[in-house]
Amino acid sequence: MIKARVTVTLKNGVLDPQGKAIEGALGTLGFGGVGHVRQGKVFDIELDGSDKAKAEADLKAMCEKLLANTVIENYAISLT
Amino acid sequence: MIKARVTVTLKNGVLDPQGKAIEGALGTLGFGGVGHVRQGKVFDIELDGSDKAKAEADLKAMCEKLLANTVIENYAISLT
């Protein structure tokens, strides 16, 4: 079995209301010196088999088709 | 400036409706051999200063106080 982590983040310049709200909340809680916060998603995925190249290709296809909204998001794949 | 990535994932045994739905959707899309999928969050955070030890301590406090719900979530911190 192959374990993978897919990280999906917002592209630069895309408004991130969540990140902004968290920035504000951290400030309210007294954490100083916090600059930009951007929020993204991770997916931990288990895949049958042991062919890493195939797994990477499959994961890429999964990102393009479902996991990431490539209009506004970037994705990164890492096998663990 | 220090850049950090905080990853928040659901604890084992905690229900993950989003992960389950993605599992199902990947199957429908014809991706075979996909086992468990779990969804989590990442936060990319910029911090003023250059004291890494202090940054880590601060980030830990942010996770405990806000970024993670430690009843159901784990967190991991990495400075980049």
Place this chain on the structure above:
Amino acid sequence: MTIPNSIPITPELVASHGLKPDEYQRILDLIGREPSYTELGIFSAMWNEHCSYKSSKKWLRTLPTKGPRVLVGPGENAGVVDIGDGDVVVFKMESHNHPSYIEPYQGAGTGVGGILRDVFTMGARPIAAMNALRFGAPDHPKTRHLVSGVVAGIGGYGNAFGVPTVGGEVNFDERYNGNCLVNAFAAGLAKADGIFLSQAKGVGLPVVYLGAKTGRDGVGGATMASAEFDDKIEEKRPTVQVGDPFTEKCLLEACLELMASGAVIAIQDMGAAGLTCSAVEMGAKGDLGIRLELDKVPVREERMSAYEMMLSESQERMLMVLRPEKEEEAEAIFRKWGLDFAIVGWTTDDLRFRVIHQGEEVANLPIKELGDEAPEYDRPWIELPKPAPLASTDVPQADIADALLKMLGSADLSSRRWVWEQYDTLIQGNSLQIPGGDAGVVRVEGHPTKALAFSADVTPRYCEADPFEGGKQAIAECWRNLTATGALPLAATDNLNFGNPERPEIMGQLVGAIKGIGEACRALDFPIVSGNVSLYNETNGRGILPTPAIGGVGLIDNWSRMARIRFAGSGERILLLGA
């Protein structure tokens, strides 16, 4: 600066701004020199179809827009209609078709956000929303993705903002395969003496920017083409606007508080081409000039150029002219709601629209002419021959029970519950009839018996067969749906979705539909008080079905006697009325 103002103006650049050579010549004649890059952007924003209505204006003027109850007709952010007892209903419908096709969740959500802003900019608290949706064939590979994204996006925005969605439409046809339609309607309630307009009054008054920060959201294709001027833009920036309903809800509360404080002289929301259109409109309507200082605009991204700031479509922003003595009070209200507040300019007496950025005057244009001198076209149009009526032998013979089942199971007639259960239909506690009936009904808060009915209707295939009759039918259907609850129809808004008006047969559809709408409205005393036109809805040279969606509002004097779609009990007589 990312994009310098000194970029040379080439014919290609002009074309990429959607300006035709004769339109560019008009600009040269108007200002007597070559425009700067920022000025070109400003003209493109003011003179595009969306802002200037250059293809439709001539025909829109023929619609009946007045009536004893109409307090404000087309031309403002939304129409205003008197419902008695000092109350008014404020409403409008607007399309967000293209953005919804590109990114359905955000596109549809920001469409809802835009129409809600139009309503509360006038001083009204939104009380009801509807959405009229058209998608491609159910089995088209993109349809499922678009339907689920659009519906989730509408719910995501409207539910968080806190307005009940009480009606709408969903249709499927392969003619929308490459071009879905998302038309959002919103209505709000205000006091007749509490209506706010965009006309600035008074020289030397502060122009105040409120709401969210400005980013590069939606800065059009033209900037994308210009991205090569900046080697630091490593990835092509998405032009998608992302909605933030939380900020909008705060903006609503802050605006209503500010209006109640007596601080607001004029207010305009920043919709498409935000700062440009809103500032020019406030000045031009008030016969005043505006001087904007862009260095004071709250920005979300670094190194934004004047061009980008003037064309940004970032959501959840407002421009106001405030009474100077109330400035501090106003700022406190906005800070309380966590919103940005900045004085970004002044009203002037020179009738110029001046934009200053980093010490440079990047634009200096005649403010009235920017709007008034926009091109207006009398585009050629032809009426297509009407299709011959079906012969009775053309009608396929089928078992009635089979046919009934097939119809009930068809995409166009099946239950819409899957859609409207994703919308909060009950919030505010005033929903008397939720989707599933003829019209949505919401009681008028603070009044013991009054309620308002809302319906959105059009049947595009009728409009395709005969635009004039189809336009009439859309009005008549909307009217009937309102009366079916016991409401007296008051007025309507129209959202005219068509293909490329430069093609005479499409222009013929637009003209025919407007004539039909006008005729039906006159016959029924049902004036059009606001609306929106969306043209160029086509892919690969094939236009969508002509889709003039109508949103109507009716008044129920006593809701305890309102009619519902369900039979009220067994053993009652059933009557069939009408032709």
Place this chain on the structure above:
Amino acid sequence: MIKSAVVLLPGLNRDRDMIAALTKISGKAPVTAWQTDTDIPDVDLIVIPGGFSYGDYLRCGAIAARMPVMRAVAEKAAKGVTVMGVCNGFQILLETGLLPGALMRNASLKFVCREVKLEIANANTTFTRAYRPGQVIRCPVAHHDGNYFADPETLARIEGNGQVVFRYAEGTNPNGSLNDIAGVMNEAGNVLGLMPHPENLIEAAHGGSDGRALFEGVLGIAA
């Protein structure tokens, strides 16, 4: 006569519904407390209404739970004041730690607004005393994250203690909640959270008044 307070936070949007319900049923408008308030006036009942506080960004109710006013609510709760959170208010109380468990995304992943059936799982509480044990009432829901979850030990404990106050009945569970849980209270019995919206079913205009008895119970008005 019982005095009540409603907590106001930016992004909440059923606050007006809640204030209207409390006012109509008790004949008296509640006082309000704002996000930054560090103290809440002396009242017998504090209500946290529904909505999307802080956009529900990060997690539902997470940011709200860390605001000063919620510290004040926790202090009052510790002193025995009755506290009720509806929908987002429930999510906030969970994030504050005043109630056990968590609310996850609906199993359908979709926002759902519809009427469900609720069973009064415990009628022996401040909140449900105006209902009959086992009574099934109508009530609307409107939420995206109402899927109640607790680990097995917690679940066994709250079930054993009678802390489950409302359950979705007759197969109407709209969100996948464990054990059909729609509302839970704390062990002391003075803090309740529930996902459905009783405030939207209290008068003829709402098409029914099944939600009214909840308010009558909690406001101490004999039904």
